[in-house]
Amino acid sequence: MLDFRPVLLVNGILLVTLAAAMVLPAAVDLAVGNPDWRVFAAAAALTLFVGAMLALSNWARADALTVRQAFVMTTTTWCLLPAFAALPLAFSDLNLSYTDAFFEAMSGITTTGSTVIVGLDYAPPGILLWRSLLQWLGGVGIIVMAVSVLPMLQVGGMQLFRMEFAERVEKALPRAAQIGAWIAIIYLLLTLLCAALYWWAGMSGFDAINHAMTTVATGGFSTYDSSVGLFGSAKIEWIATVFMILGSLPFLLYLQALRGSPGALFRDSQVRWFFGFLLTATAIMIVYLVIEKNWTIADAVRFTSFNVTSVMTGTGYATQDFGSWGAFAMPLFFLLMFIGGCAGSTTCGIKIFRFQVLYATAKVQMRRLLRPHGVFIAYYNRKPIPESVEESVMSFFFLFMMIFALLACALGLMGLDFVTATSGAATAISNVGPGLGEVIGPAGTFASLPDQAKWLLSLGMLLGRLEIFTVLILLAPSFWRG
Template sequence: MSILALGMCVPAVVDAALGHPDWQVFAVSAAVTLFVGISLVLAFGVGGTDMNVRQAFIMTTVAWTVLTTFAALPFAFCELELSITDAFFESMSGITTTGSTVIVGLDNAPPGILLWRGLLQWLGGVGIIVMAIAILPMLRVGGMQLFQMESADASEKAMPRAYQIALGITGIYILFTAACTVAYWGAGMDGFEAVIHAMTTIATGGYSTSDASMAHFDSMLIDFIAVGGMVAGSLPFLLYLKALQGDVVSLARDEQVRWFLAIGGAAVIIASILLWINQGLDPVQALRYGSFNVISIMTGTGYATTDYGLWGAFANPMFYFLMFVGGCAGSTSCGIKIFRFQVLFAAARTQFHHLVHPHGVFIPYYNRRPIPDEVITSVLSFFFVFGVCFALLSIALAMLGLDFITAVSSAATAIANVGPGLGPIVGPAGNFQTLPDAAKWLMSGGMLLGRLELFTILILFTRHFWKG
């Protein structure tokens, strides 16, 4: 909370320098957040306390919820005068790097608010990386324990202490953001736009400074820079660290990275062919729009340069299923994650072998290592719970009066942390402002569920968790 308060000071300084009255809102919000944060430190202390697994579950969920609540303060009291519901929705969407928005008129929004949205996604992006490396493997959520041994190997060979790994990854994250900023600025954005879009690109968040998103700039060079930034943010940051330590081929060897690039590349080729044949675009323009929008949706970034809902009958189902794929574990990306599809595929292939050779011994592998039965069970459970949560959220949204496409795609974009949905209301040409308040609260819960890998939150509602 203290770090969040310091983050609020940045837009406060920007607004004050530009003479915008919202600097007072950010200053007061920062003071309140810092007061509570310092009070907690003084009351309970920091460091030196060992947490058990149950305490870690509680801490993770409560921390993200409390941070979202305090991060909503500037939205609630700024010049835009968002309602409490809209402010919390925008804050949750930002800190979970979802990218769904309820703000209309971004082109004329206060500069401090635009910067705060970018900062929220940037902080949420680095936060989820650290959580995926340090916390989720310990909680054994959805197969994430598969990366416990990889994290341990990296810490032994590259850097001996966990905080040094986090520090190294944060340094890489800052370096990528700086490089993306320079690239955007050189491609035609002004400095302010370049900084915000760099933060939301590397965080695969998708918040923009314009209602038209990246289409506002109408630049092929900017689009391809964004594609590179989104891909960079969707690869495992621990592998970047290993590459800096001398293992330069670690990215190329990793099966998760190969699958991500293969699935993304195949979808880009299909989308580009659709645009070339059905829409009559020349091959270069077809590749530009196809690659940008496919990578944006698959990585959960949520930028848009065109309404892909108008690309033809095949485009909608393709983009709908891409929403669920996501990037690699240990990245800023969201969704189900590539490694879970790999584990599921390996388990299914082993089952086929058993059907043909009942007495044979077949072992599923991931990254040339045997997959423990516990991991397979955990991944299968994740798919089941993900499907149930998605179905329940879709039904709940439909009961509030949303049409089928809006309800189903809103549920998908929330629980997969993507951003835009499908259809004229919540698609890439619309936003979530017109949805009823109850739908926004449900979607906020869906965003948190998806970002914290479902089990981290759902386990708090079981009797067994609280026994003893």
């Protein structure tokens, strides 16, 4: 029988961490005299109590998590945290239902960026900070904390690290705790640098901190309904573009660069493919806007670079309603939603390395058709791709597209129009944020959707963030039989 004590222990520790994070928005609201500080204090007390009880009642020595325990722990963590993170949102002056609050919390922790809140310009500062903190922790931080804390508790955590980053990577350091600590430091430094540049570019200190957290996390929550477009600043948009890209690159390569291999980023084929996708899509859109829409080159470069980067990396910021850019823009942005960034980054989506594996496999298959008796091997980063990896990637593509289709059909059955249903399904499973169309596009929110649709989209966000298999495997009877 599966031993749940290590799973409950880790969940308890992470709830205690979440409770500690609630103290920050409570302090901000208290400082400005907003009564919502009591809501954060009460939610923190309840979360701390539950987390402490789970941790203390399951405090048992375990040398390592089994694979089955790691699967259960990963899924339950990403379900339990938004359930408690939603409490301040549900009981604040925003008057959100628990459905809306859970949707917002799941969107934050999974760094999706979809929102149901209207009137962010007038929302309490504690709520705004809490939304940004959820995305910042969800990006890398809260998983890194688990990876760092587990070894100290004699509970192995490398399985969770591998599930979160969705690929087997070379261990840059001998222990998961060391890897987690270094990634946390890099993540924090990037956030501080981004905040400093935002402040230099004209943002207030509060806005700079909030936007820096959601930029590096490629989450996309803003402190304003108009998102980054409110500032109307080219400086801010270019800073955001740079840090969205930095958040989309593998953090382990940053670690290797700091440890004496500065060329690691440029040698990695995944990074080169990422820039290839990004630059190609940007160039195509610039040419389209200049020729077909008579935009100036300067405006086309500025707005296209920002919005293409935002959608492809799954950040979800917007400076304009790109749905109104013409008939060609809609399908291009729709396709960009699925791509994502590099594995080992804060982005979601299909991810670049899977496209590389699929391309290499298809290329080999074409050669075999021409020369049936030839021996051809698919390569990734100059190394042969194991057959098991090829099968895994193709299985992922199949499940990803099947779940997207099911989500879109289910949303259509709930009465949503075609554009809203298909783009809503895409933005949920790819963790992008805004969809397309007038309802959930860059200029809209998800507030008007029925509650059933919000719960379904929350499930889509969870599946997309946890790479689908991590959740679906729990539905297999053989998993529980061991």
